[in-house]
Structures are given as C-alpha cells and as structure tokens.
Amino acid sequence: xxxxFSEYHTxxxxxxxxxxxxxxxxxxxFQRIDVFGSEEFGxxxxxxxxxxxxxxxxxxxxxxxxxxxxxVHPAVRKVLVIGGGDGGVARxxxxxxxxxxxxxxxxxxxxxxxxxxxxxxxARGLDDPRVKVYYxxxxxxxxxxxxxxxxxxxxxxxxLGHTAGLFTKEFYGSCxxxxxxxxxxxxxxxxxxxxxxxxxxxxxxxxxxRSFPISRVYQAHIPTCPSxxxxxxxxxxxxxxxxxxxxxxxxxxxxxxWYYTTNLHTGAFMLPKYVEDLLEEEEHRT
Amino acid sequence: xxxxxxxxxxxxxxxxFLDKMAGMWYxxxxxxxxxxxxxxxxxxxxxMNIELxxxxxxxxxxxxxxxxxVVPFDVPGHKRGRGNPExxxxxxxxxxxxxxxxxxxxxxxxxxxxxxAEAEELAADAFGAAHAYFMVGGTTSSVQSMVxxxxxxxxxxxxxxxxxxxxxxxxxxxxxxxxxxDPDVDAHIGIALGMALSDVEKAIMAHPxxxxxxxxNPTYYGICSDLRSIVKIAHAHGMLVLVDExxxxxxxxxEDLPASAMQAGxxxxxxxxxxxxxxxxxxxxxxxNSTVNTRYVEQIxxxxxxxxxxxxxxxxxxxxxxxxxxxxxxxxxxxxxMAEYAREEINSIGGYYAYGKDLVNGQSIFDxxxxxxxxxTRDIGLTGIEVYDLLRDEYDIQIEFGxxxxxxxxxxxxxxxxxxxxxVGALEDIKRLYSRETxxxxxxxxxxxxxxxxxxxxxxxxxxxxxxxxxxGRICGEFxxxxxxxxxxxxxxxxVTEEIVDYILYAKEKGCSMQGFEDxxxxxxxVLK
Numbered sequence: 040x041x042x043x044f045s046e047y048h049t050x051x052x053x054x055x056x057x058x059x060x061x062x063x064x065x066x067x068x069f070q071r072i073d074v075f076g077s078e079e080f081g082x083x084x085x086x087x088x089x090x091x092x093x094x095x096x097x098x099x100x101x102x103x104x105x106x107x108x109x110x111v112h113p114a115v116r117k118v119l120v121i122g123g124g125d126g127g128v129a130r131x132x133x134x135x136x137x138x139x140x141x142x143x144x145x146x147x148x149x150x151x152x153x154x155x156x157x158x159x160x161x162a163r164g165l166d167d168p169r170v171k172v173y174y175x176x177x178x179x180x181x182x183x184x185x186x187x188x189x190x191x192x193x194x195x196x197x198x199l200g201h202t203a204g205l206f207t208k209e210f211y212g213s214c215x216x217x218x219x220x221x222x223x224x225x226x227x228x229x230x231x232x233x234x235x236x237x238x239x240x241x242x243x244x245x246x247x248x249r250s251f252p253i254s255r256v257y258q259a260h261i262p263t264c265p266s267x268x269x270x271x272x273x274x275x276x277x278x279x280x281x282x283x284x285x286x287x288x289x290x291x292x293x294x295x296x297w298y299y300t301t302n303l304h305t306g307a308f309m310l311p312k313y314v315e316d317l318l319e320e321e322e323h324r325t
Numbered sequence: 326x327x328x329x330x331x332x333x334x335x336x337x338x339x340x341x342f343l344d345k346m347a348g349m350w351y352x353x354x355x356x357x358x359x360x361x362x363x364x365x366x367x368x369x370x371x372x373m374n375i376e377l378x379x380x381x382x383x384x385x386x387x388x389x390x391x392x393x394x395v396v397p398f399d400v401p402g403h404k405r406g407r408g409n410p411e412x413x414x415x416x417x418x419x420x421x422x423x424x425x426x427x428x429x430x431x432x433x434x435x436x437x438x439x440x441x442a443e444a445e446e447l448a449a450d451a452f453g454a455a456h457a458y459f460m461v462g463g464t465t466s467s468v469q470s471m472v473x474x475x476x477x478x479x480x481x482x483x484x485x486x487x488x489x490x491x492x493x494x495x496x497x498x499x500x501x502x503x504x505x506x507d508p509d510v511d512a513h514i515g516i517a518l519g520m521a522l523s524d525v526e527k528a529i530m531a532h533p534x535x536x537x538x539x540x541x542n543p544t545y546y547g548i549c550s551d552l553r554s555i556v557k558i559a560h561a562h563g564m565l566v567l568v569d570e571x572x573x574x575x576x577x578x579x580e581d582l583p584a585s586a587m588q589a590g591x592x593x594x595x596x597x598x599x600x601x602x603x604x605x606x607x608x609x610x611x612x613x614n615s616t617v618n619t620r621y622v623e624q625i626x627x628x629x630x631x632x633x634x635x636x637x638x639x640x641x642x643x644x645x646x647x648x649x650x651x652x653x654x655x656x657x658x659x660x661x662x663m664a665e666y667a668r669e670e671i672n673s674i675g676g677y678y679a680y681g682k683d684l685v686n687g688q689s690i691f692d693x694x695x696x697x698x699x700x701x702t703r704d705i706g707l708t709g710i711e712v713y714d715l716l717r718d719e720y721d722i723q724i725e726f727g728x729x730x731x732x733x734x735x736x737x738x739x740x741x742x743x744x745x746x747x748x749v750g751a752l753e754d755i756k757r758l759y760s761r762e763t764x765x766x767x768x769x770x771x772x773x774x775x776x777x778x779x780x781x782x783x784x785x786x787x788x789x790x791x792x793x794x795x796x797x798g799r800i801c802g803e804f805x806x807x808x809x810x811x812x813x814x815x816x817x818x819x820x821v822t823e824e825i826v827d828y829i830l831y832a833k834e835k836g837c838s839m840q841g842f843e844d845x846x847x848x849x850x851x852v853l854k
C-alpha cells in the first residue's frame with residue numbers, strides 16, 4: 040500500500056509523510072482533527088490538514104518554548120499556557136518544582152481528548168496536580184486578567200486558523216496586562232523563509248516589539264514545520280533573554296533534555312542575516 | 326435526544342454551538358415553545374413554499390449551460406477567460422466561465438420570461454412579496470426605482486432627512502420635492518433615529534398631496550420606525566410607502582426581528598442582498614406589493630439599468646435567496662446571539678456603550694435590529710472614526726464605519742465567535758492604550774436642514790465656488806457627505822448655516838472621508854448664484 044499524507048507549505052511546495060494507517064478523524068466545533076501513524080515520524084496529529092506535532096519532533100518545540108524562558112526568569116510561580124491542549128508544554132513545565140500553578144487554556148476539548156488517547160506521553164503533562172485546564176477562548180480568558188502571571192506561553196498553532204486572534208496586537212496587549220512587572224511571554228513566531236509567510240512573521244514582531252520593552256526572536260529546527268525552520272518570540276517586561284540567562288542555575292537543576300542546552304540557548308538567538316534584517320526593518324518602521 | 330414534541334430534526338453543529346452560547350453567556354429567546362424547557366430551537370413558521378425554495382433556477386440553468394460547452398461567438402470578449410489569462414488567475418476559471426451574455430437559455434434581465442422570471446418569483450415568495458426584481462446596480466438602483474416609480478417632477482415625497490444619498494439623487498433625477506420629517510436625535514449617542522409616527526402624521530396632514538412616504542428601516546445603526554402604523558396612515562391618505570430596507574434583508578427570516586417592509590404591508594422595498602443576505606457586492610432586490618403596477622416598475626427600472634447584466638451577480642442573488650430561505654432562520658438566530666454576546670462583553674469593558682433594545686422608546690425608536698452592533702465610543706474620549714482607524718491600522722480589524730460618536734461592526738452569517746473575541750479584545754486594548762479626556766468633542770450628528778429649492782433645481786442651477794467660511798446664508802448646489810454612512814450633511818437646495826460649516830470642518834479634522842463636492846479639498850463649496 041502506498042498511502043501518503045501531504046501538506047502544502049506553499050502553492051508550489053508540499054511535504055509528504057508515508058502513512059501506515061489513519062488512527063482518527065473527526066470534526067470538532069473548531070477544526071478537523073486527524074491522527075496518523077507513520078514509520079518515519081511515529082504518530083502525528085493534524086488540524087485542518089496541517090501537521091501540529093509528531094512523536095518524532097515534538098520534543099524540539101516543547102523544550103524550546105519552555106526552557107528558554109525558564110532559564111532566564113529567576114522565580115516563576117504562575118504560568119499561563121494558551122493553546123497547548125496536547126499537554127507537551129505542561130509536561131516540560133512540570134519538571135520545575137518552584138512552579139505553583141499552570142493554567143492551560145484550550146478552546147477545543149476534543150483536541151485534548153484525542154491527545155490523551157493517542158499521545159499519552161504528552162498528555163500526562165495535564166495530569167500534574169498544578170495544572171488546571173480551561174476550555175475557553177484564549178482572548179476571552181485573558182480579558183479580565185491583570186498582574187497575575189510570571190510567564191505566558193502562547194502555544195497556539197496557526198496564525199491564520201481559528202487561533203488567529205492569538206497573534207494580534209490585542210492579544211499581546213492583554214498578555215502584557217496579565218503579566219507581573221517582570222513577566223515574560225513566549226510565542227510561536229512562524230517562519231519567514233517562504234515569501235507568503237514573511238508578512239505574517241514581520242507583523243508578529245512589529246506587534247510584540249511595540250507592546251513589550253524587550254522583544255527578541257530565537258530559532259529552532261523543526262522538520263515538520265514549513266521549511267523545517269521555526270522562530271519563537273521572546274517578549275519581556277524586564278529580563279533580557281541573553282543578559283539574564285543564568286546557565287549555571289539551570290544546569291544545577293539536572294533536567295534531562297534532548298534538544299535544549301544553555302549553549303544552544305545563546306546560539307538560538309543568533310539569527311541568519313536575512314531574518315535579522317527583516318526584524319530590524321520592522322523595529323525601525325514608524 | 327431531549328424530549329420535545331416539536332422536535333423534528335437532529336441537532337446539527339450550528340445549533341449545538343448556539344445552545345452552548347445560550348447556556349453559557351446569553352439567554353436567547355428563540356428556543357422551542359413546547360413548554361418543557363427542552364432547549365431546542367423554535368420551528369420557524371414562514372408562509373413560503375420550502376419545497377420550491379430548494380431550487381435555484383438561474384443557477385441551475387448556468388450550470389447546465391456550462392456543461393454544454395457552447396462555443397462563444399458573442400460577448401464578453403474574454404471568451405470564458407481564454408483571452409485574459411491574468412483575469413483567470415485572479416478570479417478563477419469557474420468564475421470567468423460564468424461571466425456570460427444574456428441568451429435564450431439564460432433569459433434576459435431587461436425582460437425576464439424564463440429562468441430569471443422563475444428565480445424572481447422564488448425571491449418574492451421567500452420575502453413575502455407579490456413580485457421581486459433582481460437588481461444589478463446596487464441597492465442604489467432599487468431605491469431610485471422606488472422613488473422614480475412613485476414621483477414625477479413637482480410631486481412631493483415625505484422622507485426623513487437621514488436618507489441615503491441614493492434617495493436624494495433620485496430626487497435630482499425626477500424633480501420631486503422632498504418634505505423632510507425630522508428624525509429624532511438621541512441626546513446621548515448623537516445619532517439620527519427613526520421617524521416618530523406623530524411626526525409622519527403631521528407631515529401627511531400638512532402635505533395631503535404628497536405621493537409617497539419614504540422610510541429608512543432599519544437605519545444603518547439598526548433603528549426601526551413603527552412601519553405598520555406608518556403604512557396604515559399613509560394608505561389611508563392614498564400615499565405609497567417606500568422602504569429603504571438596505572440594512573434589513575434578514576428581517577424577513579426571523580420572527581424575533583423587527584417587522585420587514587413586506588410584513589408591514591409597505592408597497593415597495595429595496596433590499597441589499599449583498600449586505601446581510603450574502604450575495605455579491607452590487608446585487609440587490611426590489612420588492613413589490615400587489616398595490617404597484619409591475620409593468621410600470623419594469624419600464625422605470627429599464628430607464629437606467631444596464632442591458633448587459635452580470636450573471637455572476639444574478640446567480641449570486643439566486644443562490645443567496647435559496648440559502649436565506651433554507652437556512653436564514655438558523656443563521657440569523659446565531660448572528661443575533663453573537664451580536665448580543667458582543668454587546669454584553671463590550672459593555673462590561675466600561676467606557677463603551679454598545680446599545681440594543683434598551684434604546685427602544687416606542688416612537689422614534691420603535692424597535693431595534695439586534696443583529697447590528699453599534700457602539701458609542703466618546704466616553705473613552707475617542708471619536709468613532711478614531712476607533713475605526715485604530716482598529717484597522719493597529720489591530721487589523723476592518724469594521725463597517727465610524728462616525729463622530731459611534732462605530733458599527735457588521736456581524737453576519739460569515740462570522741465566528743473567535744472573531745468576536747478579537748473585536749472585543751481590541752476595543753479593550755484601545756481603551757487601555759488610547760483613551761483620553763472626553764472634552765472638545767462635537768455634539769449631535771443631525772442638523773435640521775432648511776430647504777430653499779428642490780434638489781433638481783439647485784443641482785442644475787448656475788453655481789459658483791465660494792470659500793467655505795463665506796457660504797452661510799447661501800443655497801448649496803451640491804452634496805456634502807461623510808462616507809460611510811453616506812447620509813448627506815448638505816443636499817442641493819439646502820441653506821448653508823454656520824452650524825453646518827462648523828460640523829463639516831470638525832468631521833474633516835477628525836479624518837472622515839468627505840465626498841460629493843466638486844472641490845476635492847473642500848476648501849470651497851458650490852453655491853447657487
């Protein structure tokens with residue numbers, strides 16, 4: 040049998056994964072959810088036809104979006120994860136003992152159930168007693184929050200899909216308000232490699248740069264993302280991602296990782312010239 | 326499944342969503358009346374023939390025609406797009422292949438006898454009208470056809486001054502004389518409202534020779550007049566009732582919404598299908614009651630209508646009518662729920678006033694169209710235009726319009742609750758970042774006009790351009806309006822006053838898009854010599 044899953048990354052580029060079998064397919068109130076089994080990537084889940092994560096590469100994403108801010112902020116007690124219904128981010132957070140509360144806001148309850156069934160290793164993150172899951176719209180959840188969190192992780196997937204509201208100026212503004220005076224927000228920043236994604240990537244930086252005093256961008260290599268190259272945003276009220284990195288403190292924790300190291304942390308903020316240029320252009324735009 | 330005698334169909338996704346919204350946030354009144362709190366949606370009672378409404382004759386004829394692969398030796402010259410590949414790339418092959426000329430199997434809009442006639446009949450049935458015309462010149466063409474049908478040169482027509490420019494343009498065309506009824510102005514939010522019945526009655530008594538009463542229903546902001554009573558009194562005096570229902574396509578499809586023109590017994594109504602009806606921009610419907618002579622209306626329409634009507638527009642009317650007939654009830658219940666939810670959330674931010682049925686006063690606000698989302702913004706120190714610009718420039722949200730004191734966000738069957746969350750979130754952020762003291766803001770939107778000549782006479786009179794500051798006391802020779810909403814501040818024939826000049830300068834300063842006048846900078850105004 041020659042069964043393939045394909046996703047268009049642009050009109051002229053598609054990524055295909057050979058599928059052993061389709062494990063699940065259903066339409067929720069928000070999106071179509073599919074789970075496939077494959078030899079190369081293990082199980083992977085797609086939302087409206089886009090790969091969200093695979094067993095093979097989810098560690099890169101989850102580690103990079105959690106450990107980078109955690110190695111910078113000296114005292115994280117309360118964390119908000121927007122999206123993140125799969126539990127991978129909560130799992131990484133649960134390794135930090137000083138964290139007292141992890142609020143996960145995921146609008147789609149079916150997505151959570153699917154991950155619990157097919158990705159138990161991720162979903163166990165939601166079983167930690169410090170984790171509370173809210174089935175709500177992220178913007179709505181944030182609306183009345185003020186000075187509450189040390190860290191907000193925007194784990195939403197798609198700046199164009201039903202989570203588009205989480206890549207907007209009003210979202211960054213709401214996050215700013217919801218954070219303590221030394222709070223940090225990290226978010227997915229897309230990839231600027233393909234022309235049609237470049238504008239969205241620029242706009243995200245422009246909005247975050249204007250909303251937070253410190254706004255830097257870092258990178259990772261994620262094979263199932265368009266162009267295999269992915270950016271994250273680090274927006275912060277006080278701490279600088281490099282100047283305030285306390286590598287020794289983080290190493291003393293003795294956390295086991297597969298991707299993140301404190302060396303890589305520093306390196307991840309060293310961006311290719313074309314990315315640096317376009318980010319700077321947005322910073323100087325009036 | 327919940328136990329309910331009215332229960333007929335399985336719960337589909339939309340109504341589950343609606344149920345959820347109803348349960349969580351908003352107590353909607355469209356639930357089943359079985360008396361058992363079953364939570365089901367009420368069954369829509371409509372006199373239209375649902376079985377017939379399932380067909381779309383014009384759309385089906387086009388599909389049939391496409392499959393026949395007829396070789397075109399007629400216009401349009403792009404020949405199914407082959408002669409214009411760039412256009413095909415932009416619009417798609419399907420789209421350009423349907424851009425065809427009138428021909429026997431596809432009927433002719435100028436004198437419909439087959440599929441267009443059938444499609445129009447179905448539209449009439451869906452809207453409870455005796456006859457419907459498909460219009461391709463925007464609702465402007467529908468409004469003008471109504472006025473031109475009712476009035477000849479020198480005839481009087483009673484209308485509120487806050488009509489759309491298309492109605493006043495029609496007066497320029499036919500030479501009728503407007504008798505203005507002052508719409509009430511809400512002192513707080515500063516918008517022109519509907520016509521109070523007593524004011525209409527007064528105008529009818531003072532001008533018993535008037536030919537028609539023209540009503541905006543609902544207004545852009547969602548304000549409705551007492552249409553049923555206006556019709557009764559106008560008919561008692563032998564006058565026609567013409568309704569500009571551009572913002573009320575949906576009224577015919579849900580029992581909880583204000584009465585539609587046809588339900589109220591009006592003689593003609595102009596319906597912007599492309600607004601809440603979902604058809605393509607520029608397509609519109611003209612509805613007739615049995616009181617109007619269809620042959621005469623057809624002649625009037627053909628005075629100004631194109632002889633090459635676009636089948637893209639026509640077929641979009643046919644498909645949208647079918648969609649409204651089959652799914653309109655459910656859709657507008659959902660739109661209502663979303664608008665009410667947004668209102669509640671916006672009002673809880675503080676500083677904004679998203680008004681709804683609470684405005685109703687039984688007279689100039691007889692009813693309110695709850696699908697509209699209008700928000701008064703001045704209590705946060707920003708004009709509606711400023712909020713409108715901020716939403717677009719800073720938040721990538723395009724709303725329908727902003728005027729001096731209000732914004733209007735258009736909510737339709739295409740919206741999703743997550744987009745509503747964005748709008749609410751953005752308004753809250755705007756308050757946080759941009760709000761300021763509320764001083765130095767201009768008051769009321771409506772200025773009572775002094776009509777010194779008929780619009781036609783003033784339009785064609787000898788005129789001269791005079792600096793704006795020197796125009797008070799002169800008679801205006803052109804239109805001046807903010808767009809949108811496209812309601813003229815000055816119409817040809819009206820006396821210019823200090824108050825109006827002040828208002829124009831203020832609106833200009835606040836960034837309103839000013840239109841209609843000859844001098845593009847609006848430094849000077851055309852006035853009668």
